[in-house]
Amino acid sequence: MHELTAENATEYLMRRGMPRPRSVSALGGGVSNTVLLVEMAESRFVLKQALHRLRVEQDWFSDCSRVFRESAAICRLSPYLLPGSLPEVLFEDRENFIFAMTSAPREAETWKTLLLRGEINPQIAGRIGELWIAILRATWRNPRWEIEFGDQTVFDQLRLDPYYRSTARAHPDLAGWFDRLMRESSARRLGLVHGDWSPKNFLIRGDAIMAIDFEVVHFGDPAFDVAFLLNHLALKSFLNSQHKTAYGLAAIKFLEAVRAGLPETPDWLEAATLAHLSALMLARVDGKSPVEYLNGDLRVQVRRAARDLIVRPPSSMAEVFERI
Secondary structure, three states: OOOOOOOOHHHHHHHOOOOOOOEEEEOOOOOOEEEEEEEOOOOEEEEEEEOOEOOOOOOOEOOOOHHHHHHHHHHHHHHHOOOOOOOOEEEEEOOOOEEEEEOOOOOOEEHHHHHHOOOOOHHHHHHHHHHHHHHHHHHOOOHHHHHHHOOOHHHHHHHHHHHHHHHHHHOHHHHHHHHHHHHHHHOOOOEEEOOOOOHHHEEEEOOEEEEOOOOOOEEEOHHHHHHHHHHHHHHHHHHOHHHHHHHHHHHHHHHHHHHHHOOOOOOOHHHHHHHHHHHHHHHHHHOOOOOOOOOHHHHHHHHHHHHHHHHOOOOOHHHHHHHO
């Protein structure tokens, strides 16, 4: 496999018959990918290559072919979403586990950047909820989507094992609880799940929102995505406690959009979401991928709060923010 870097990407692109780019720079590919921004004379695009061994201290491996499930999901979902909601796939390099896609506008910022800066607009949270609902409604109980995206191997490699099993090993008294949560969740195969519905994966420019990073996409439990987004809002309320109320309002706005658009109203959804939220909160301090912006003291606070939410389950999202 040709391992892509900002230094060798120009040669790689020219070998593919493309003109010399004006510049190539590394973007934040997280721990699981190499992501490069390519600036051409009159356009710009992104190259993404999946890593087999992830950039963390502990051993963590995943199948590189996940990158093509991501490109397939983007292509399949685009007709169901507003124009600009997803990038456009430009080409795939099957041999090297690379694909290219259009980039967001130059002025776009991640929602994570805005949230950490204290710019917490509940309307953005609501629109992200509507975007997620559009994906869910397009795939809800659809056997064709389940056949194409039903394999949950990568979800297990990148989420269940490093988040849930790893955290259970750090908290053996909760191992049974984590095991039950995973079993119950795996039995819910209802629609397409993004698997990383996180503020870092929404590029915001004015009223436009683009969702990216579908590498953990699978047909499964919708409660996981809902909890994943809510967990990031909860964690940021520890970091910026002066904005806790605003983060809570954003969480409620996101949930309102989700509830309003559900194709059905399953009676298990809220309890399942709150269980995943508690598990994810603990996983982001004691799993293989701890969140980078919480220091030692804040991690102690998150650990205490998450364990309390597991032992004494909350009845609502509003209660979660009251208790933390």
